[in-house]
Amino acid sequence: MFGVTILGNNSALPAYDRHPTAQIVTLNDQLFLIDCGEGTQMQLTRYRIRRSKISHIFISHLHGDHYFGLPGLLTSFSLMNREQDLHLHAPAPLQQILELQFATADTRFSYKLHFHALGEPGTIIEDEKFTVETFKMFHRIDCWGFVIREKKKPRKIDGERIAGAGIPAVFYERLKDGEDYITKSGERILNASVTIPNTPPKSYVFCGDTIYNESVCNHIQNATLLYHESTFLKDQAERAASRFHTTTIQAANIARLANANRLLIGHFSSKYEALEPFLTETAAIFPDTQLAIEGVTYIIR
Amino acid sequence: MFGVTILGNNSALPAYDRHPTAQIVTLNDQLFLIDCGEGTQMQLTRYRIRRSKISHIFISHLHGDHYFGLPGLLTSFSLMNREQDLHLHAPAPLQQILELQFATADTRFSYKLHFHALGEPGTIIEDEKFTVETFKMFHRIDCWGFVIREKKKPRKIDGERIAGAGIPAVFYERLKDGEDYITKSGERILNASVTIPNTPPKSYVFCGDTIYNESVCNHIQNATLLYHESTFLKDQAERAASRFHTTTIQAANIARLANANRLLIGHFSSKYEALEPFLTETAAIFPDTQLAIEGVTYIIR
Known part of the structure; x- marks a missing residue:
């Protein structure tokens, strides 16, 4: 399973029972948390997310609505006697903030927290099955986007066609990697004649707070699912720009230029109670758009 | 009106939809916030508290469940364009933590925040109508309790008995302050013969996280309403002590020794879903006990 569950879809000022930014990405049996606004630990409980499965946390930037829930979550992990290591990827100044808070509280951790400063x-992350890349967003302070990408999967053996081809089973792993087989008599059996391609690798892209800037498309081409902030409706383009945020139309344009398969929009301003207009405006330009709704899991496929 | 509204009644780990510590004290037309656990700003919205009326915030100590909601609340005040000054009374290290967070976020405040370090x-606070005193609690880190106390109110003129006494109206304010009146002929009219006492001044005492220590009673005698933490039931006295917390029985004993009029208990451990046993155990020793329940306002009378 590869999917993203929305825990918060609102911009800085909580409103209408919408919460600040937090998302859980599920990839096979691991969970990643992207951003951690105030109340994230309560949202994890509300939506019955197995928090012990969270292995990595990514913080896009150090505006409070993207990380004020983090110190509480990290503390609660310890109160729940977490044992496994936790990796935190965030702008460098967060380390000092957390260290100061935890030293003041005399917090004793039951697990090891690894801090990885985002700098380049x-x-x-380069794992056996996936990678995580980061790239710069364009916000009032240092801000990062993330690409979580499955690795190319091995080809599958075609059971029918391999029968009788005389290829020893010990060679199957190399077939899956795309190699041809050379028989003892020197004959070449083409890989494509006995294997079929696996499902193409999928990717999730998180574009958090940012002013409209097309250069971001260089880093996020062909996303299976692109999350992009859309704080304001289209008539507020000036306001959006002055606050380093994006409108519906602009988010749709990024999705189009980046050749995204699907678009998910969120980080809605507290000025709006109704969210439907966000969908209408965005989908007019990029039809495969969905609203990020709290508690909903969007499968990446 | 003098009362306290509970926004959070749970100990550190949020559970059963119970939140970490936060209380709103209403005194006439001012609001005071005592402690500000994660999610307090959402609780203020949920219970329709007029946050613009909050003039003073008191933070008992720097464990996260008592202040991790503060940076978000202070930021939101600004997003809502608050203009009036805000006074924050808290252990000194909080100032550096907040300054670091706000500098990192490049937060611009719409209002002036005055930081008052708790040290002695x-x-x-010495206001025309009330005072706030602080005293030391006994916790794993530096921790403070608070007494919010009405000032003695002026006596009331007894309308029936003053009629025909020949006291000029211009002297009434001095009568309210307790003075006798001397007539032109030198006759003394005793104050008590023309005035009646006003309602006695009331007080609210907040005893946050603490191990059982009777010496706290020196500072909190005769409270109209005493809030005291009661993290554990009576059979967990050892556990309570090892974590610098209090049991039901111990909270009741403090209320008895301090001659409190009424006792309110809270800061319940996440280990307990049902709260009734807290009431049963405490009220067995101190009958005028109530459970601190979120959303409920307890009138101080």
Whole structure:
């Protein structure tokens, strides 16, 4: 399973029971938390997320609505006697803030917290099955986007066609990697004749707070699911720009230019109670758009 | 009106939709916030508290469940364009933590925040109509309790008995202050013969996180309403002590020794879903006990 569950879809000022930004990405049996606004730990409980499965936390930037829930979550992990390591990827100044808070509280941790400062665009996690890349957003303070990308999956053996081809089973792993097989008599059996392609690797892109800037598209081409902030409706373009935020139309344009498969919009301003206009305006330009709704899981497929 | 509204009644780990510590004290037309656990700003919205009326915030100590909601609340005040000054009374290290967070976020405040470090027991606010005193609690880190006390109210003129006494109206204010009146012929009219006592001044005492320690009673005698933490039931006295917390029985004993009029208990451990046993155990020793329940306002009378 590869999917994203929305825990908060509102901008800075909580309103209409909408919460500040937080998302859980599920990838196989691991969970990643992207941003951690105030109340995230309560939202994890509300939506019955198994928080012990969270292995990595990514913080896009250090505006409070994206991390004020983090110190509480980290403390609660310890109160729940978490044992496994936790990796935190965030702008560098967060380390000092947390250390100061935890030293003042005399907090004793039951687990090891690894702090990884975001400093250079590029790959920050290289796992057997996925990678995480980061890139710069364009906000009032240092801000990062994230790409969580499955690795290319091995080809699948075609059971029918391989029968009788005389290829020893010990060679199957190399077939899956795309190699041809050379028989003892020197004959070449083409890989494509006995294997079929696996499902293409999928990707989730998180574009948090940002002013409209097309150069971001260089880093996020062909996302299976692109999350992009859309704080304001289209008639507020000036206001959006002055606050380093994006409108519906602008989010749709980024999705189009980046050739995204699907678009998810969120970070709605507290000025709006109704969210339907966000969908209408965005989908007019990029039809495969959905609103980020709290508690909903969007499967990446 | 003098009362306290509970916004959070749970100990550190949020559970059963119970929140970490936060209380609103209403005194006439001012609101005071005591402690500000994560999610307090959402609780203020939920219970329709007029947050613009909050003039003073008191933070008992720097464990996260007592202040992790504060940076978000202070930021939101600004997003809502608050203009009036705000006074924050808290242990000194909080100032550096907040300054670091706000500098990192490049937060611009619409209002002036005055930080008052808690450092010496005694009176920290002396207003025309009330005082606030602070005293030391006994917790794992520096921790403070608070007494909010009405000032003695002026006596009331007894309309029936003053008629025909020949006291000029211009002297009435001095009568209210308790003075006798001397007539032109030198006759003394005793104050008590023309005035009646006003209602006695009331007080609210907040005893946050603490191990059982009777010496606290020196500072909190005769409270109209005493809030005291009661994290554990009576059979967990050892556990309570090891974590610098209090049991039901111990809270009741403090109320008895301090001659409190009424007792309110809270800061319930996440280990308990049902709260009734807290009431049963405490009221067995101190009958005028109530459970602190979120959303409920307890009138101080």
